[in-house]
Amino acid sequence: MATDPTIRPTDVRMKGFARRWTVEQSLEWVDGSIPEPLIEHIQLEEAASRVLAEDICSTIDVPHFARAMMDGFAVLGSDTAGASAYNPLTLRVIGESLPGNPFSKQVTAGHAVRIMTGAPMPLGADAVLPVEQTVIEDNQILVQGEVAPEKHVGFPGEDIQSGTVVLQQFRRLRAQDLGVLSSIGVGKVPVLQKPRVRLVITGNELLPPGSKPAEHNICDANSPMLAALIERDGGTVIHPGIISDNPESILEALQDDADIIIVSGGSSVGQEDHAPRLVAEHGSLDIHGVAMRPSSPSGMGTIDNRLVFLLPGNPVSCLCAYDFFAGRAIRQLAGLPAQWPHRSQVLPLSRKLVSTVGRTDYARVSILDGQVEPISISGASVLSSTTRADGFVIIPEDLEGYPRNAEVTVYLYE
Amino acid sequence: MATDPTIRPTDVRMKGFARRWTVEQSLEWVDGSIPEPLIEHIQLEEAASRVLAEDICSTIDVPHFARAMMDGFAVLGSDTAGASAYNPLTLRVIGESLPGNPFSKQVTAGHAVRIMTGAPMPLGADAVLPVEQTVIEDNQILVQGEVAPEKHVGFPGEDIQSGTVVLQQFRRLRAQDLGVLSSIGVGKVPVLQKPRVRLVITGNELLPPGSKPAEHNICDANSPMLAALIERDGGTVIHPGIISDNPESILEALQDDADIIIVSGGSSVGQEDHAPRLVAEHGSLDIHGVAMRPSSPSGMGTIDNRLVFLLPGNPVSCLCAYDFFAGRAIRQLAGLPAQWPHRSQVLPLSRKLVSTVGRTDYARVSILDGQVEPISISGASVLSSTTRADGFVIIPEDLEGYPRNAEVTVYLYE
Numbered sequence A, B: 001m002a003t004d005p006t007i008r009p010t011d012v013r014m015k016g017f018a019r020r021w022t023v024e025q026s027l028e029w030v031d032g033s034i035p036e037p038l039i040e041h042i043q044l045e046e047a048a049s050r051v052l053a054e055d056i057c058s059t060i061d062v063p064h065f066a067r068a069m070m071d072g073f074a075v076l077g078s079d080t081a082g083a084s085a086y087n088p089l090t091l092r093v094i095g096e097s098l099p100g101n102p103f104s105k106q107v108t109a110g111h112a113v114r115i116m117t118g119a120p121m122p123l124g125a126d127a128v129l130p131v132e133q134t135v136i137e138d139n140q141i142l143v144q145g146e147v148a149p150e151k152h153v154g155f156p157g158e159d160i161q162s163g164t165v166v167l168q169q170f171r172r173l174r175a176q177d178l179g180v181l182s183s184i185g186v187g188k189v190p191v192l193q194k195p196r197v198r199l200v201i202t203g204n205e206l207l208p209p210g211s212k213p214a215e216h217n218i219c220d221a222n223s224p225m226l227a228a229l230i231e232r233d234g235g236t237v238i239h240p241g242i243i244s245d246n247p248e249s250i251l252e253a254l255q256d257d258a259d260i261i262i263v264s265g266g267s268s269v270g271q272e273d274h275a276p277r278l279v280a281e282h283g284s285l286d287i288h289g290v291a292m293r294p295s296s297p298s299g300m301g302t303i304d305n306r307l308v309f310l311l312p313g314n315p316v317s318c319l320c321a322y323d324f325f326a327g328r329a330i331r332q333l334a335g336l337p338a339q340w341p342h343r344s345q346v347l348p349l350s351r352k353l354v355s356t357v358g359r360t361d362y363a364r365v366s367i368l369d370g371q372v373e374p375i376s377i378s379g380a381s382v383l384s385s386t387t388r389a390d391g392f393v394i395i396p397e398d399l400e401g402y403p404r405n406a407e408v409t410v411y412l413y414e
Helices: A023-032 A175-183 A222-232 A247-254 A274-282 A315-333 A384-388 B023-032 B175-183 B222-232 B247-254 B274-282 B315-333 B384-388
Strands: A039-043 A072-075 A089-097 A111-115 A127-130 A134-137 A140-143 A165-167 A188-192 A196-201 A236-238 A260-264 A284-288 A299-303 A306-311 A344-348 A360-368 A371-374 A391-395 A407-412 B039-043 B072-075 B089-097 B111-115 B127-130 B134-137 B140-143 B165-167 B188-192 B196-201 B236-238 B260-264 B284-288 B299-303 B306-311 B344-348 B360-368 B371-374 B391-395 B407-412
Touching: A023 A284, A023 A299, A023 A315, A072 A089, A165 A175, A165 B384, A175 B222, A175 B315, A175 B384, A196 A222, A196 A247, A222 A236, A222 A260, A222 A315, A222 B175, A247 A260, A247 A274, A260 A315, A274 A284, A274 A299, A274 A306, A306 A315, A315 A360, A315 A384, A315 B175, A344 A371, A360 A384, A384 B165, A384 B175, B023 B284, B023 B299, B023 B315, B072 B089, B165 B175, B196 B222, B196 B247, B222 B236, B222 B260, B222 B315, B247 B260, B247 B274, B260 B315, B274 B284, B274 B299, B274 B306, B306 B315, B315 B360, B315 B384, B344 B371, B360 B384
Parallel strands: A089 A111, A196 A236, A196 A260, A260 A306, B089 B111, B196 B236, B196 B260, B260 B306
Antiparallel strands: A039 A188, A072 A111, A072 A127, A089 A140, A134 A140, A284 A299, A299 A306, A344 A407, A360 A371, A360 A391, A391 A407, B039 B188, B072 B111, B072 B127, B089 B140, B134 B140, B284 B299, B299 B306, B344 B407, B360 B371, B360 B391, B391 B407
16 A cells, blocks of 8 residues: 555545545555455366466376377287388287277287377386388288387376476466367366456446447447447456436445446546545545546545546546556456557657656557657547547656657557 | 368278378468458457557548647747746736637737647747746746747647558557557447357267266366367357257258358367367368377367367367467457467476487476476376466477476476
């Protein structure tokens, strides 16, 4: 937790913010406020990209029996000593071993068992003679090459030994990890629960997505955007629909059973901005007003141990504040790295990028011929600027901006 | 299509491959075999990361009405001329305009309407005086600053003008794109259909994932791995369960209603490898046997215009052949870039990485102290090597490998 005193309800005023927190303070608040993640057990088939809640230790050897690594014949290696195309030796074929359908008797000197890759080695045999080194004649083979004992045999535990930790706690499961888990007999996987994130979209002017904008109403652009971002960050979205812009409805939504509450709209200090006052009254509004552009009217706090993020309703501000703060919280609660999830590139600026000391800037940029081109429209309501942009550059608060040709990190929108 | 003649059923033989195709030829076959994608219309809320089937052109201005960009008062800018804290001018407040609830009358000289950010500008008013520049007294305000006409007003089409193409065909939709689509009133989005990929997992030794490996049976590691990879690449998985290793069952599965068929296991030239012969008999087996390690017993062809990929049953080979060929086909049919979807890094090798001219190698590697460390276990059955690895390096067929300190591209497992 940041050391700043909590904001009292009466501090939430009409005329601008009493003070502004820095982005750094706000990030500290986020990182210090993440609750302990919860654990659940899910089907292996559902576990791709989920985060392991504990170390997974194999209780078996993989494979758990010796098996052929080639198609050919299971033999005693010593029976092939001296064999070649010019000196073929004869072995009698007494059966076959197929995957899942092994040869049940013993192989003794002078005998061979036809065997397929992956099939269990029969008792007595200690090597696999590849089919390419044989001539097959009725119920016998002419051995045309030597194989040493153990050759082309996969031994128990060759892939995984019983007692080995195969995957560690907090690993985000890869596709092949699911294969490994299956091979050691794990059907249910202990993973961190996905944070349940309640969207609270307010605004009496808003129509639900899919409506035609009409008269003085506009369509809610933020809920589909936020929902996609929350999914990206490992969260589950709870969004029952647009909330009436009155304190009762908003309070009810703020007290929903979720891990994280994201309010979009009414996050500032206006008379109609109910959410900050409600958080201050019913919980703790720890940050309100951040020295950044866009998104300065952002807030953060808690109600009953739920994290609450107040995001501005302007779509670009909403995107920026989500990515800076709310997404970071969701990722951490999901067990994912806190930092920006975007791929990034370091490239030179085609022209200077201006900011102001004391404020962190989120500048949308295009990449053109390997150079970073700032997008001139800075309006927080111009969401289409983020679809024209290839990504964004962060200008820290201690800089007035970057000069032309400065190498900057571009976080790529994806 | 590659120019190589199709393989006849009688060419599929027990003793090794009659010839091997190069990886390059196989990739050419993949790239030349992608069918036209199909289009579907889906709900906006489901469209994140989907690929647009056509250009989206806005039929409206966004916003479609003039609106306030600040909290304050809608005024005639000319009414504020000369106003300052030392020379406050008085305007009478005649109402308010809230988002979704506009002021319905006209504003004339000497009057002001309280207005919130996003609310429609009332007729007559041409500027917004920020609340910070006022002192509020009952039903009038003292104006303490000037605002020029148009100041703090967002005009129609400022974000998006009617007739503009806002998003182009084949764009993979970002979170904010969904916001833009919502704001222009799009509820159903035309996207490319996700390729339907039928998994055909064969092997009489296989138990379904979640079973305990017992006796001579092992658990199917490939279906959960492949399913996760197919999802990553934009496909939808059809997997009704493990298929009995007999020609009838496999043929039935090969003729399933899907865009792409992936067979895992029985892909080589052994007597029990039914799938290659079935593809050759009932369709066209265009590639069988690829000069690569692992995964050389891979095959590709078509049955009734469905692409069929024959992947080795050994899990590492299966992963490698999927990523080289099947995944590339799925991505392209899904409208995504063909190339490796992995993030990559260029780093020096800590020791030499050996290969053979004439063969493409897929080498699993770790990254240690900024150096690329080859993982020594090369067995195609050791899936745990791909969970210990951080990624892989491709050694092209014209190289004998890379010397120590060579800079190589590592594709990172994710």
